[in-house]
Amino acid sequence: MLTVLITIIHVIVCLFIIIVVLLQSGQSADIAAAFGGAGSQTAFGPRGATTVLSKATTWAAVIFMLTSISLSVFASRSSHATGSVLSNTKGTTKSAPAPTNQPSPNPTTPTPQK
Numbered sequence: 001m002l003t004v005l006i007t008i009i010h011v012i013v014c015l016f017i018i019i020v021v022l023l024q025s026g027q028s029a030d031i032a033a034a035f036g037g038a039g040s041q042t043a044f045g046p047r048g049a050t051t052v053l054s055k056a057t058t059w060a061a062v063i064f065m066l067t068s069i070s071l072s073v074f075a076s077r078s079s080h081a082t083g084s085v086l087s088n089t090k091g092t093t094k095s096a097p098a099p100t101n102q103p104s105p106n107p108t109t110p111t112p113q114k
Contacts, residue, residue, distance in 0.1 A: 003074050010067040017060045024053050 003071070003078075006067050006070055006074070010064070010071060013060055013064045013067060017057065017064060020053055020057050020060060024051075024057070
């Protein structure tokens with residue numbers, strides 16, 4: 001039950017991150033930056049006040065990482081209890097290779113040399 005709840009939260013946070021990132025404008029995204037303007041001279045663009053969208057992105061990323069880690073821990077614990085992922089699959093039986101009609105070379109007869 002807890003895994004289902006965390007998975008639902010994880011999916012909602014994923015969708016929220018997608019929406020928030022698409023709503024944000026890029027740093028130095030004006031036309032001057034495309035032609036070598038002063039805003040493009042810094043490594044990461046001009047530093048401004050932190051907006052609500054950037055704070056929301058940060059918190060959503062933290063929640064995303066926490067849900068990812070918790071889901072991986074739950075998955076590893078459940079796999080130890082039930083065994084391997086492949087333990088429930090039907091195994092294929094290995095058969096001997098099909099015989100070929102070609103005669104095998106006899107190691108006692110010498111090969112003719114040219």
